[in-house]
Amino acid sequence: MISNNVSAYLPLLLNNRREDPICAYIYDINKLKKHVHYLKESLPSYCSLFYAVKANPDMKIIHALEEYIDGFDTASEGELNKILNLTDKPIIFGAPAKKDRELEYLSKGNLHAMNIESERDLHRLNRLGSVTGEKLPVLIRVNSTYQVARSSHKMTGVPTQFGIEEKRIPTLLNDLSDYPYLEVKGFHFHAMSNNLDALDHLEFIHSCREKIVEWKAVFSLPSATILNAGGGIGINYEHPEEPFDWETFTNGLQQMKALFTHEGIQLILELGRYMVADCGFYVAEVMDIKRNHGEHFALIRGGTHHLRLPAAWKMSHPHTIYPVDEWYDEPLPRPELREEFVTVAGELCTPNDLLIRKSYIERLKAGDLVVFSKAGAYGWTISHHDFLSHPQPEFHYLE
Ligand SMILES: Cc1ncc(COP(=O)(O)O)c(C=O)c1O
Structure with a gap:
């Protein structure tokens, strides 16, 4: 479920890891362009393809899809000004x-x-x-x-x-x-x-x-x-x-x-959603793993203040575990789970901060990355970023 471009990029992200655990949105712009081009080409001529900006108002995303579509749907003066400065469609x-x-x-x-x-x-x-x-x-x-x-x-x-x-x-x-x-x-x-x-x-x-x-x-x-x-x-x-x-x-x-x-x-x-969801990936590092009242929890650097959708819809967001060999915190023991059901929670002080609910995993270690796919639509901008004043994720664009 991780696109090839993103798979190739994750080692670079890990190499550049500084003191703080990894927390980033990655947008696969090449994938987006191919997808939108395909959507437009497959529609009959009486049908026009507009982009609903609310799904993701990131200027790099808007820029990337502009050449393939016929127009824009906007819902506020802010959205309108972004588009008016960019296009005459x-x-x-x-x-x-x-x-x-x-x-x-x-x-x-x-x-x-x-x-x-x-x-x-x-x-x-x-x-x-x-x-x-x-x-x-x-x-x-x-x-x-x-x-x-x-x-x-x-x-x-x-x-x-x-x-x-x-x-x-x-x-x-x-x-x-x-x-x-x-x-x-x-x-x-x-x-x-x-x-x-x-x-x-x-x-x-x-x-x-x-x-x-x-x-x-x-x-x-x-x-x-x-x-x-x-x-x-x-x-x-x-x-x-x-x-x-x-x-x-x-x-x-x-x-x-x-x-x-x-x-x-x-x-x-x-x-909106169908155009941009698949180009977005939210990547968060596992900081801890523990067991409470018979259930396993993994805690990530990040959470639903960055990707609110799984909390809003009470669902497990699609994801892949990206195993990381190196353990940055030697000689402390590295928490690990094998063949268990795990709930992945964020860094917020609320039991609603859940991104994955009781999902089976083969193996998960602290320091691994959880890569949430389909995070390109109604992800970052519908989320309550300022709750708890944590630092925002990094943003990377693969072109
Ligand atoms: C008027 C209007 N058009 C288009 C959309 C885009 O919808 P979707 O992202 O489900 O394609 C929305 C979303 O709320 C909307 O309100």
């Missing part, structure tokens, strides 16, 4: 609570479109358009009735803060003349996180298309040509051997091509 902005300054990027012409998440968004953007006298391009974010069963988080189909409830959309479209300074470019349906079922994702997109076709027919919306299906394609952290079946997914999209092109609808996929 289309940018979509969507956030449930928007500041006035963020809305103004649309009227300044910096954005391809902005998501409308509520009736108040409609009023505010229409007022903004009236100031300049221009029609502003918007996507209506729909909180649809569709639920994707195998996704881990549902943003729509259940009560959430996102989008406008599907049953209210017809009334809104009927009243569009009340908002003369808005141009509806299409609809946004981001509905889930971490869906692992390709057929279900196709079914979801199909149902979104049917809704758009119906609304276009009933309300005459010639400018509404975008179906933004959001992100939500998953990474199988717990069973990496059963990944989301991208080939089935893209074959299914190919089969829908005639329908989409006939109706002149552009499909946008705004992927």
